[in-house]
Every structure is written in structure tokens, then in C-alpha cells.
Amino acid sequence: MLQHPAKPTSLLLAALTALVATFAVGRDAAAYIPDDRWSTTASGSTGVQGDGATITWSLVADGTSIVSEGSSNLISYLDGLFGVSSGGNNFSARPWFSLFQESFDRWTELGGINFVYEPNDNGVQMGGNAAGALGVRGDIRIGGAAIDGPNGTLAYTYLPNNGDMVIDTGETAFYSNSANNYRQLRNTVMHELGHAFGLLHIESSSDHLLMEPFIDTSFDGPQLDDVRGLHGLYGDALEKTNNGAGNDSFGLATSLGAIAAGGSKLIGAAAASGQSVGANETDFVSIANSSDFDFFSFTVNSASLLDVTLTPLGGVFFQGAEGGAQSSFDANARNDLTLAVYGTNGTTLLGTASSSAAGLVESLAAVSLPAAGQYYVRVSGSTTNVQLYQLQLSVQSAVVAQPGDFDGDGDADGNDLLVWQRAFGVSGGGLAADGNHDGVVDDLDLAILTAHFGQSLGGAAAAVAAIPEPAAATLCLLGAAMLFGRSRAR
Ligand SMILES: [Zn+2]
Incomplete structure (x- = not known):
């Protein structure tokens, strides 16, 4: 049930008690307050807590009996709000249908339930004991009746394994409000769907949650604790992968x-x-x-x-x-x-x-x-x-660098000596020629190069092929470098 942010009447409290209060006792603290999850739907067993589920939904034709309410008038009511003059029984072609579809789709993408529209509904009394059946009627059936006129109750929903939803067709200004893509209507439907799959009301003084008992349009759709509730009962959306x-x-x-x-x-x-x-x-x-x-x-x-x-x-x-x-x-x-x-x-x-x-x-x-x-x-x-x-x-x-390979080409050779010479005396982080990573390019780094001169990651044979300089030329180069280095250091 969802209500306007007005003080609830005794009638509303009575309805709440009948629907949910007996289930609210004796549950472990979980913030979101779970009722029973669906055990069986038109698509079969839903497994155990944390398993995903497929739940179908249908819209009942006007005239369908609703327990305690009389005949549903939801279709003509919505048609009137959206200016539809004649539409027959093809509900999915109505301009308001997408708002219901989006509401189911939003819950579907957030967790382990796959909500599927069932285009058939055979018109047996809703709110009673008629279980969902593929090609016949949805697990969750949606109808409407004038519950209490404007204000007070906006809608109410039976808990699993019933899930049927009754929308108050005595509300005109509320459901026809188009702000934020009819957020008032969508947040109401998404809240009621929370009940339909097994969540009870929660209240929070610090945050805004969809499953609070009064309508709140400061956000769009399920909030984090509501998502947790979905996951707690049916798992996350990945539970639906690999064919369930x-x-x-x-x-x-x-x-x-x-x-x-x-x-x-x-x-x-x-x-x-x-x-x-x-x-x-x-x-x-x-x-x-x-x-x-x-x-x-x-x-x-x-x-x-x-x-x-x-x-x-x-x-x-x-x-x-x-x-x-x-x-x-x-x-x-x-x-x-x-x-x-x-x-x-x-x-x-x-x-x-x-x-x-x-x-x-x-x-x-x-x-x-x-x-x-x-x-x-x-x-x-x-x-x-x-x-x-x-x-x-x-x-x-995980590749280990070749010591002395200051230019990053896989070997330690004369080119690395040039890199070292040009950077000599420079300090700072991440310097290519700072072979011992002490933050300065100095003689200690040259010692690393000389110790590994001629080596490469490709192995000894590759190293020989990659080093054109004869040993004497190498030593000569190193000697020049030492002199160059000392002159820079003064
Ligand atoms: Zn509610």
C-alpha cells in the first residue's frame, strides 16, 4: 500500500493490518523488511532464497471482479487520463502502458526477478486464489477501483504468492501528473511491485526509500535498501544469467x-x-x-x-x-x-x-x-x-626489466649509456636512468649498467647479436662517460 503524505485514516490502517501486519513479526533485522518470497509462479518453482525467478504480470479487463472492491475500471480510468477514446483490449498499445512496462523493467534490471508481460487475462476474480498461468493470466494482476477517492490510499497489493495490485481510480490529479515522466504513477507502481514480490514497509529518518509507506517523488524508483531487499530475496541480476x-x-x-x-x-x-x-x-x-x-x-x-x-x-x-x-x-x-x-x-x-x-x-x-x-x-x-x-x-x-635497460628496448647497451649521460645529476621520481630507484641519476646507476652491459632479456645469444661494439670500444665508451659524469657533477 502506498499513501499520500497525509495522516492515514482508520480505514487505511485497517487495510494495512489485514494485508501485512501479521507478517511483520519475528523477522531478523535486515533494514528492508522481507515477507515470504514467491515459491511457485506460472513459470515454475522459484528455488530458494537468493535464487532468481520469472514472474509474469497482466492487466485485467474492466468488469473483472476484485475481492472486496467490486468490478475493475482501471482501463477506462487510465484511458480517460491519457485521452484515449477507444482502444479495445489491446492494452499494450495504450500510451500509458509504457509507464507500467518501465516500472517492471526497472525492477528487472536491478536484480534476480525477470518480470514478463502476459498479454492474456481470462477475467477470473483477482485478489483471490487464482494462480498465474502462462497464456491465461499473469502471476501479478493489475486492476483498479475507487478505493477512497482523492488523498489517502493510492494503491495496495497482495503479498506472494498472490501479488495482485489494486490502483485507486478515485485519484485523478495524482496519476495524471506528467512531471518527470509520470513519476507519481511510476513510483506508486514500483512501490506496489515491491510488495508484490515480497517486501513490507520500512521507514527511514535519514534517507529516502521506495518502500516507505508514503509517496515520495524526490527520487525515481528503487533506492539502495530497496535493491538490497530484491537481492536478499531473489539474488542479483547475474543470478538470471546462464538461463537462470x-x-x-x-x-x-x-x-x-x-x-x-x-x-x-x-x-x-x-x-x-x-x-x-x-x-x-x-x-x-x-x-x-x-x-x-x-x-x-x-x-x-x-x-x-x-x-x-x-x-x-x-x-x-x-x-x-x-x-x-x-x-x-x-x-x-x-x-x-x-x-x-x-x-x-x-x-x-x-x-x-x-x-x-x-x-x-x-x-x-x-x-x-x-x-x-x-x-x-x-x-x-x-x-x-x-x-x-x-x-x-x-x-x-609481470615482465622483469633487464637491469641497466634505461631506454626500455630489452637490453643494456651503449644507447642506455647515452640515456644515463643525458640524465646525470637529475633527481626525481620515475627517471628511466635511475637504475637503483633512489631518486637520483648518479654513478650508482652507471655501476648497474656496467655490471649488466651486453645482457638482454632475450638470452645470451640474442645479447651477443644485439651488441655490435667490441669489448675495447665498450670500455672506452664507459671511460668517457665517467669523465663526462664528473665534469657535470662539479
Ligand atoms: Zn506500500
């Missing part, structure tokens, strides 16, 4: 593509900015429970060193059940995560990190990836609580 098998094993890993030397990949960053979620943000990943494993794969084109940072996210905010006391809640520390890196066979462990407590970063530095190929990173948790996170992978080349 998710990314729980290395063979089903989510590909992050190639990472070049000096490059990095970041996933889950949309959850890093507190409870506020923009309407276009979709990059949210989470561990839903202790048996949820998130595998990611990536490739490197040569031997590399990998840095990995795993940051638990979710934010800290005040929250409480509807009408109850509020308290500070740390959604960063819901589940103590473990990080692991695996080799190209997906099973050889190259590095793991789990020492930090829940809420703190786990990281691995300079994990050796011994050759080009595809590697794997796994994120897992230790409790049944959902944990949003951000994962960053950074790759550096």
Missing part, C-alpha cells in the same frame, strides 16, 4: 573481458554512494547467502600481477518498521565476505583473503598470473544475509 543457473561456478563465470597491463575492471560501483540510486544506475552485485558464489573471469595477454579489492557496500542509515522505533543500521557489515583468485583451470587457488571482519575491505596484492590466459575471481559469504559489494581488479605486467 547464475554465475555460481567457474564454468558459469561472468566475463569481465580482457584486462591490459596497467588496466583495471570495476563491478558493483553503483552501490558506493549511499542509499540514493539514480534512475539509470544498474551496476549492483551481491552475495545473497552462505551458499551463493559469484565467479568472474578475465583474461590477460601475458604473465601478470593482479591486485584485487573487495569492498562490502550498503551504507549506514536509520531505519525501522512502519510506525516503530528507528535505529542505525550498518548494511556494509551484513556478511563477512571471502575473496579468492583461481588459475586458468578454474580450480587452482592462486590467492585468498578472508581475514578482515564483516564490513571491511578484503584485498590481495600482486597475485602472480604465470602466463597469458583466462583467470577467475570468486566472491563468497558466510551468513544468510545479503551483502552488496564492489570488486576491483587491476593488472600489471
Whole structure:
């Protein structure tokens, strides 16, 4: 149920009690307040907590009976608001249909539910016991009736496994408000969809959340705690990949593509900015429970060193059940995560990190990836609580530089001597001729060059071929360099 920001009437409270209050008792604190998730839909079993689900939705034709409300008049009501004179039963062609579609699509792109429009609805009473059936009617059915006229209740929705939604067709000014692409209508529908898949009301004095009981149009769609609720019940959007098998094993890993030397990949960053979620943000990943494993794969084109940072996210905010006391809640520390890196066979462990407590970063530095190929990173948790996170992978080349190779061409020769001469006496960071990395180009660096003169990364034979100077000429060059260096140093 969603209400105008006015004091609710006793009638509204009674309706709320009948729909949700009996489910709100005895739940573990989770900020978002879950009810039962869907167990079975028209598409089959939905598995267990944290598994994805397919849930269909349909619009009922006018005249369809609604429990406790009489006949639905939603279609003619919306047609009237949008100036449709005649449209028959092809609801998806109506100008208002896209607002419903966008509302379902927004939840779909944020987590493990795949909402699918079911164009059929056979008109049996909604709000009752009629389960969804493919080609017959949706799991969630949407109708409308004059609930209480303007103000008060905007809509209400039955919890799973019912999910039917009743929109108050006594509201005219509210639903016809076109500001921000009919945000008042869309936020109402998206809020009710939260109930339809299993979320109850929450209140927050510090932040704005979609599942609060009064309409709020200061944001667009689900906010971070609402997304957490979706993930807690049905997992993240990656649980829908691989035909619903998710990314729980290395063979089903989510590909992050190639990472070049000096490059990095970041996933889950949309959850890093507190409870506020923009309407276009979709990059949210989470561990839903202790048996949820998130595998990611990536490739490197040569031997590399990998840095990995795993940051638990979710934010800290005040929250409480509807009408109850509020308290500070740390959604960063819901589940103590473990990080692991695996080799190209997906099973050889190259590095793991789990020492930090829940809420703190786990990281691995300079994990050796011994050759080009595809590697794997796994994120897992230790409790049944959902944990949003951000994962960053950074790759550096593992190629060891040839000592004295100041010009970076793979060998130590006369050209490197020229580089050293031109930089002699210069101080600073990252100087090519600063062979011992002490911040100044000096005789110590020349000593490194002379010690390795004639060597190359290609091996001894290549080194000989690459060095045209005979030994005497080399010594002569070095002697000149020493003199040059001393004159510069004075
Ligand atoms: Zn509500």
C-alpha cells in the first residue's frame, strides 16, 4: 500500500493490518523488511532464497471482479487520463502502458526477478486464489477501483504468492501528473511491485526509500535498501544469467573481458554512494547467502600481477518498521565476505583473503598470473544475509626489466649509456636512468649498467647479436662517460 503524505485514516490502517501486519513479526533485522518470497509462479518453482525467478504480470479487463472492491475500471480510468477514446483490449498499445512496462523493467534490471508481460487475462476474480498461468493470466494482476477517492490510499497489493495490485481510480490529479515522466504513477507502481514480490514497509529518518509507506517523488524508483531487499530475496541480476543457473561456478563465470597491463575492471560501483540510486544506475552485485558464489573471469595477454579489492557496500542509515522505533543500521557489515583468485583451470587457488571482519575491505596484492590466459575471481559469504559489494581488479605486467635497460628496448647497451649521460645529476621520481630507484641519476646507476652491459632479456645469444661494439670500444665508451659524469657533477 502506498499513501499520500497525509495522516492515514482508520480505514487505511485497517487495510494495512489485514494485508501485512501479521507478517511483520519475528523477522531478523535486515533494514528492508522481507515477507515470504514467491515459491511457485506460472513459470515454475522459484528455488530458494537468493535464487532468481520469472514472474509474469497482466492487466485485467474492466468488469473483472476484485475481492472486496467490486468490478475493475482501471482501463477506462487510465484511458480517460491519457485521452484515449477507444482502444479495445489491446492494452499494450495504450500510451500509458509504457509507464507500467518501465516500472517492471526497472525492477528487472536491478536484480534476480525477470518480470514478463502476459498479454492474456481470462477475467477470473483477482485478489483471490487464482494462480498465474502462462497464456491465461499473469502471476501479478493489475486492476483498479475507487478505493477512497482523492488523498489517502493510492494503491495496495497482495503479498506472494498472490501479488495482485489494486490502483485507486478515485485519484485523478495524482496519476495524471506528467512531471518527470509520470513519476507519481511510476513510483506508486514500483512501490506496489515491491510488495508484490515480497517486501513490507520500512521507514527511514535519514534517507529516502521506495518502500516507505508514503509517496515520495524526490527520487525515481528503487533506492539502495530497496535493491538490497530484491537481492536478499531473489539474488542479483547475474543470478538470471546462464538461463537462470547464475554465475555460481567457474564454468558459469561472468566475463569481465580482457584486462591490459596497467588496466583495471570495476563491478558493483553503483552501490558506493549511499542509499540514493539514480534512475539509470544498474551496476549492483551481491552475495545473497552462505551458499551463493559469484565467479568472474578475465583474461590477460601475458604473465601478470593482479591486485584485487573487495569492498562490502550498503551504507549506514536509520531505519525501522512502519510506525516503530528507528535505529542505525550498518548494511556494509551484513556478511563477512571471502575473496579468492583461481588459475586458468578454474580450480587452482592462486590467492585468498578472508581475514578482515564483516564490513571491511578484503584485498590481495600482486597475485602472480604465470602466463597469458583466462583467470577467475570468486566472491563468497558466510551468513544468510545479503551483502552488496564492489570488486576491483587491476593488472600489471609481470615482465622483469633487464637491469641497466634505461631506454626500455630489452637490453643494456651503449644507447642506455647515452640515456644515463643525458640524465646525470637529475633527481626525481620515475627517471628511466635511475637504475637503483633512489631518486637520483648518479654513478650508482652507471655501476648497474656496467655490471649488466651486453645482457638482454632475450638470452645470451640474442645479447651477443644485439651488441655490435667490441669489448675495447665498450670500455672506452664507459671511460668517457665517467669523465663526462664528473665534469657535470662539479
Ligand atoms: Zn506500500
